[in-house]
Amino acid sequence: MQEYLRRLLKDKARLRKWKRIMIALSCIVVVCTVYALSLPAQTMTCDKEEHTHTAECYDDNNELICEKEEHTHTDDCYKQEEVNEQEEVVKDELETINNEQVSQESEEETTTTTTKETTTETTKQPFDLSSEANKDKITSVFMYYKDADDKWQNLDKGDAKPNSTELYLKVEFDKINTKNLLEQHNGILLYSLPDFMRDFEKAGTLLAGDKNIGTIEIEKNKVKFTLDQTYLKGLVDKGSNQLNGSFYVKGQIDLTKINQNNGEAKLVVGDKTVTLNYGPDCIEKFGSVDMKKEMSNVDKVNNYLTYTVTVTAGKDGCKDLYVVDKFTSNANLVSYAGNISSTETTLTSEDNNKDPFETIISGATHGKIYKASIPDATTKIPDAGVSDITNPCIVWHIGDMKPNESRTLTYYVKLNDKANLSGQTIKNNASLYSKSSKDIYEKKVDDKNRNAEFTPKIDYSNQFTKTVNGNITRNKDCSYTIPFKSYISIHEATSNYTIKNLQFYDYLKHDLNTEINADLLQYIHFDKSTFKLYKNNSVVDSAKYNIKWSTDNTEFKEWNDKDNFRSFVLSGNEDTPINLSPGESCYITYNVTVKPEAFAKLHTDSINAFNRFIAHADNREFDTPFHN
Known part of the structure; x- marks a missing residue:
C-alpha cells in the first residue's frame, strides 16, 4: 500500500513538471507568432525570370541570340504588403472619383471623362535631338551629294552644286545620358530632318561605333530610333552614362521648296552652314519626268502603224518640255501620216483621219506639234518653220507640266507601198528635253522606254x-x-x-x-x-x-x-x-x-x-x- 502511494506521488510530481514545460513552450510560440504577425509581409511582385547569360546565349560571332532578359531578383522585386494595400486604396479612391465624375458629367459633356482618365497616366516622350535643349548633343552633320562627275562627295560646311537630287544625311551625336534616356524617354531618340528633303528611306542602322544598337523608322520628316533595351540597360548597369553614335538617312531634294529660294537649300548646325545650290532653273534641270514610247497597234490591212508617247511628270512637275521623235533605221520605209506641217500646230483630243492627237488631264492645256529635219549632233531641239525637210522628225512641244501630271501623244505612220518591207526592221527613237532660258536639259529615260521597233513580215511558207x-x-x-x-x-x-x-x-x-x-x-x-x-x-x-x-x-x-x-x-x-x-x-x-x-x-x-x-x-x- 505504501509502495503504491509512493509511485502515485512520483507520477503526480512528473505530471506537474511536464505541465510547466508545456506552458513555457506555449508562451514561446505565442510570443513568436505575435512578433511575426507584427512584421509587414513581403510579396514578390516581379514577373521576370531570373537569368544570367552564358556562352550558349551567344553565336559564333559573339552576337547575343538569347531571347531572355538577364535578371537577378533584388529587394526592388518585393513590395511591402502595407504599401500595396495603400496603393490599392489610392487606386480604388481614384477609380471611385472617376466613376463619380463620369456619372455626374457624362450627361453634360462626354469629352470631360476622357480628360479626367488620362490625368492618371504618365507618357514618356522621346529624346528629341532637334530641340533647343538637346542640340548640343549633335557633334556634326554631313550632307553627301553627287558632283558633276557623278561621284559622291560630303560636306559639313560651305557651298556645293549637286548634280543629282539624291542626298545622304549623316548625323553624329554624343554625351546622351543613358540612364535618363532609358528611364525618362523609354530608350527612344527623335530627330527632325531638313524640310527641304523628302522621300526618305532608311539607309543603314543606328550605330555605336560599329555595333548595331537600334532600329530606324521615318515618318513625316522625322526619324525615330528605338534603341535595343538590352544594350541600353547593359550600359546603365555597367555605369556607362554616355551614349555616342551616328546614323545615315537617304532622301531626295524637294525642288518645289528650294525653287522658292532661287534653287538653294541651307542647313545650319551650330556655327556651320551647308548650302546646296541647285540653281534658279532647278525644276527644268532636275525635275523628274518619265517617258514611255510604244508601237501600240498595226493596221494589217491598210498598213498603218500607231505609236504612242506617254510623258509623266514627277512630284515637282517640270517646265517647257519637248519630245523629239525620229526614225533611226529604215526611215525610207515609213512616212508620218495625217496633218503635220513644219508650222507649230496646237493638238486636239480627237482621233480623226490619222491626224496626231493628245490625251490630257482635265484642265490641262494642249501641247503643239510640228515637223522638222532630224537634228544633228549639236542641235537637240530643231526649230519649227523650216520648209526644206529631207529627213523628217516630229517635235511634240508639251510646255509646262504640273506635279504628277501625265499626257499621251498618239500619231500614225504609213508603210511604204512601193518598197520591199519584209524583214526590214524599222527603228524609232524619242528624246525628252526641258528647256530653260539658259540651257536645254535632256531627261534620262531607259532605252527600253524611248525606243520602239517593228519588223514587217510576210509568211507564205508552203502556200x-x-x-x-x-x-x-x-x-x-x-x-x-x-x-x-x-x-x-x-x-x-x-x-x-x-x-x-x-x-x-x-x-x-x-x-x-x-x-x-x-x-x-x-x-x-x-x-x-x-x-x-x-x-x-x-x-x-x-x-x-x-x-x-x-x-x-x-x-x-x-x-x-x-x-x-x-x-x-x-x-x-x-x-x-x-x-x-x-x-x-x-x-x-x-x-x-x-x-x-x-x-x-x-x-x-x-x-x-x-x-x-x-x-x-x-x-x-x-x-x-x-x-x-
Missing part, C-alpha cells in the same frame, strides 16, 4: 505553189490540154502587213534551164479564153484585172493572134490592184495547148512542158520561183 489543176486531156484533133493553177496564200498569225499590187508572172520553158525555141513555140501556146482569177476562192470580175503578153519575157503587150507568146503577167487595174492581207489567198487558173505537130517536130511521142511561176508585189520580193 506558194504551181500545180497541174486536174487531168491532162487529149482533144479530138490529137492536141493536148494541160490545166495549170498558180496559188499563193498569206499566213494570218505570222504576217503583219498587206502585200500591195500582187502580180502573177508565168513562163513556158522546154525544161528547167532551157527556154522553148521559136520553132517549137508555135505549137505550144496559152489558151487566152481559159484565164480566171480567184480571191479568197471567189471569182474576180475580169474587168478588174488585165493580162499582158510577151515573146521575149521583157516587153509585155496586149494579145494578138500573130505572135507566139511564151510568157504573161496578170495584175490588177490601177484603181483595183490585187492586194493580199494576212489570212487571204489568191490564185489563177488557165490552160496550155500542145498541138500534135510538136511531137513530129521533136521526133518523139512525149513532150515535157514546163511552166515557171513567179509572184511579185510592190512591197514584197518573193523567193525562188516555182516550176511545173
